[in-house]
Amino acid sequence: MYRVISTIIVIVLVRFSAIGQDISIHMMDSVYARTDVNPAFRFSNNLVFDLPGISAGAFTNGVAIGDLLIENGGLNELKLKEGMEDVNDINYVTGNMAVNFIGVGLNMGKWQLSTGYNWYYQGSINYTKDIFLLAANGNAPYIGETLDVGPELLLQSYHEVYIGASYQMSNITLGARIKLLSGINDISTDNASIKLTTEEEIYQLRVESDYVLNTTGILDYNGIKDVDIDADKLLDELFSNFLGDNIGLAFDFGLDWKVNDKFNISASILDLGKISWNKEVINYKSKGDNTFEGVDILDYIDDDQEVVLEDSLYNLLDFEESNEGYSTSVGARIQLSTRYQMSPKLTLGTNYYRASNTINSRYLLSVNCQYKTLPWFSIGTGYGISSNSPILIPLNTMFHIGFVDFYMSTENILSGFSITTTNVSSVKVGLQLGF
C-alpha cells in the first residue's frame, strides 16, 4: 500500500501546483487577478484583458518528501525512516495549479463587469502518522496495536467560466461572481477509514474498513497491489469534456469597505459550490471486518493447490464496484484583508486567508507592504505564517509599461522554489492589458 501512496504523492506533486500565492495579491492594486480573491476589488482601467497566466504551488505540513531522498552511488533512494521525526498525526500533501486563460474586465462607473475562463487542478493526499510508520517500519513494531491506515485522496481537474459584477456604493463596494464549472476528471475519497490490527497471538491481521473511493474512470483497481492511476487524463485532457458532463456551479461574494481615504477593509468568501460527477463513474467501496488468521492446512489435504498467502492478505481489503454519480465541493476559500496607504508610494496591509478542499484546509496570516519605487515598477514583501510553516516571506513585483502590466509573486521566497524539500512553494505569473 505504501508504494501506492507514494505514487499518489508523486502524482500530486508532479501534476499540480498551487493557488496559495494569495498572500499578497490584495496589495497589487491595479491587477485584474485581484478579483480572484475578492470580486469586490476594482481595477483602474476602463477595459482590461487578463492574458494567460499561471499559478502553481505545493504544500505539506509533514515530511518534505525531498528530505527522504538519499543519494547513494549516483542513484536516488527514498528512505522513509529519514522522516520519522517530522511526521505529524495527520499529514497532507497538497498541490494546485490554475491556468487563467483569459479574463476581461469592463469599468462602467459604479459598476464593473468581468468574465473569463480558467482551468484548475487540485490534488491532495492526507496520510496518517500510522501509514508513514507502517511503510517505514512494517507492522511488527505495532503488534497488539491498531493502526489507522486509510489515506484520504483528492485529485481533480475542471474548467471554470465566470461572470462577475461589482457595484460601488459610496465607500462600500459589493461584488459577486457566478461560476459555471465543468469537471474533467476526479478521484476522491468519501469515507476513508481503514484500521489495521496485528494481533499478539500469532500476528493475525484484522482490517476494519469503511472506505469509499470515487473516480471518473482514471483509476483502475485490481487489488491492493494493482492500482493504476491514469494521471495523464487529469492534465493532458486540457480541453476535453468542456461543458459536457460533470457540471457544477459555484459562487464568490466580496466586500471592500473604504473606511477613509487611506484605509480599506475587505472580506470575501469564494468557491461556494460543487461539481456533480456522472461521467464514467466508478465507486470502490469497502466496508466490513476481515481477518487473516493464517492458512488452514486442512484445506490442502489431498489437494495439489499451491498455498498462496499473498492472495489471502490482499483480500483483507475487498472492494465492491458500483457506478453511482457523486458530487464534490470545489473547496471554499475565505479572505480578510486590510490596506493602509502610508504614502503615495508605500502601502501597508494585513491578510488572513483560508483555503479548503474536501479533505484538508490551510490558513495563512501575513503583514504586507507594497512599495512603488518607480512609476512603472513596484515591489512587495512582508511576513507571514501558515498552518504548515512558521515563516513565510512573500515577494511580488509589478511592471507597468504603457498599457501592459506584468506581475509575478511567490508566497515564500525562502523556499528556493523547490516543491520537494520545503513545506511551502508557490509562484504566480501573469500579464494584462489595460485601456
Added chain:
Amino acid sequence: MIIILSSCSDVEDISDADFVSDVSVAISLINTQLTLDSVSERLNGLTSIVIAPNGQVTIKYRSEVIRQDADDIFPVFPVIIDVPIVGPNSIWSLESLASLTDAFADNEIRKAIFQDNNVFFKLQHASDDDVIFTITIPEFTLGGEPFTRTYTVPPRLDEADVYNTVSVSLDDYLFLPVDNALSFIYTAVDSEGNTIDMTATAMKLDFLNFEYVEGYFGERIFDIQGDIIEVGLFDKWISGGLEFEDPKVSVRVENSFGFPVKTEFQKLQFKTINGTIYDIESGLIEEGVAFDYPSLDEVGEVKETSFDFNKSNSNIQQIFIDKVASVNYDIDALANPDADPTISGFLNKESYFRIDVSVDLPLNGIVNELVISDTLDFDLNEVEDVNSAEFKFVVRNDFPSTVNVQAVILNAQNNPIDVIFEGDGIILDAAMLGADGRTVNGETTIEYVNLPKDRINTIKEGKRIVLVAYIDSKNVSDDYLWFYSDYEIDFKLGAILNLEN
C-alpha cells in the same frame, strides 16, 4: 516558468528513486484446528473416518465395492433354441435346456416372465393345398389366455420346402411350466376341414431371457473375486508400538437375489509392513456366513448382511500388533448351499450382490513410544529479501498422548544441515483424562524459533525436510484409550520477517 520547471525536476528525482525499506512484517502463517472430525470431512477415496454417536472414532480402509448383477450370474443366452414339436399333443422337458448352458444346469423353472424374446414356428406338410395350422402352448399365458396362433401354410412345393411363420413377441407372457415341461397342442386341416399330418413342426426361441424367474437354481458357486485393501496407518512408521483394542475386517453384503447364498472365503490374508503374510484364523472361514435374502413375497427388496472378523472370532488383534500394511481377500458366493430342490427362489433383472469389505480400526488403543517420520521436498531459493526471521508456534494438544515434533533439514546429499527446534523438539504435552474417560483441554505450548541471516542461508541450501514425531500415551494411561472426534490439536504459526530491500 523556470521555477516551475525546476520544481518538476525535483519531483522526477522522487519518481525515479528506488524505494529503500528494511521493514519488519508480522504475519500469521498457519492456523489449523485439527480434529478427527475435521479431517473426516475432507477425506475422500478409500479411507474414511467414521464417528459414532458418542464421538468415538473408527478409521475405515476400503477396497472398491464388488457388485454382480443378474446378467453377470445368469447371462442372456443368445442362441436360437429349436424346440421340436412331435405330434398334435407333445411335451418338451425343460431339462433339455441344461445341455445348452450351464446357467440352467440343475435348474427347475417354476415360473417366469419373458423379456425381449420372439418366437416363430417352422412348419412342413405334404399337402398340395393350403393348410390351416393352429397351435396352443398352455404354459405361455398373457392375461390368463394361453398362447394361441393360427397360420395358413401354403402348399408344399418340394420335400425341402419348410414354412417359417412370422415372429411373435413373447414380452410379458407368463411362463408356468408343469412338471418342468412345456406342452404343445396343434391342429392342421385343409380347406375342406380334413386333418392333415404335419411332416415337421418346431418352435424357435431367439433368446432365453426372462424378466423374472422363479424356481430352483441348483447348488452353484458364483466367483465374486476379491481385492486388496491398503492400510496406510503405518506408512510412516519408524519404531514403537500402536496396539488396537479391537481391529476388524468388516463385510457388508447387499443381496436382492431370492435364494439362499453363503460365503466361501478363498483367501483372507494380512501382509505386515515387514512383508510377513498371515492367514486369518476364524470359524467364519470354515463355516461361511449365510446372506440374508428376500422371500418370494419380497421381490425387489434388498437384504443386508453384515459380519466382521474381530478379536472374539479371530486372531486379528494379534495380527495387527505386527502392523498390517494390506489385506488381501477373495470371496465366492455359494448358492443353495443345502442343495435342497424344494426351496423355491427367484431372481429378476434388478437382482444383485454388493459386497463391501473394509478394515475398521476403532481408535481405542495404546501408543507406545511410537515414532513416525515423513520427508518432504522443499525449495526456499525463491525466498528473497528476508534478512532474519522469528517463528512463533502456539500449539495445544487435546489428545491423550504426548507428541514431540522435530524437523531436520537435509541438503542435496541427504546430510543434515539444520535442526529446527532445540532439544527434543517442540513438545505437545498430553491432555489428562477426566472422570468420564475423555480428556480435558490440554495446555498451550508456545515455542519460538529464531532464524538469523546465516541460518536462513544454511536452510536455503536444504532440499528436504524430515519431520519426526514421537507419540506416547503411556504417561496418561496403560489402558486402551479412545480417541474422540472432538479431540483437537490447535496448531498456530506466525512469523516476524525482517526484510531488506
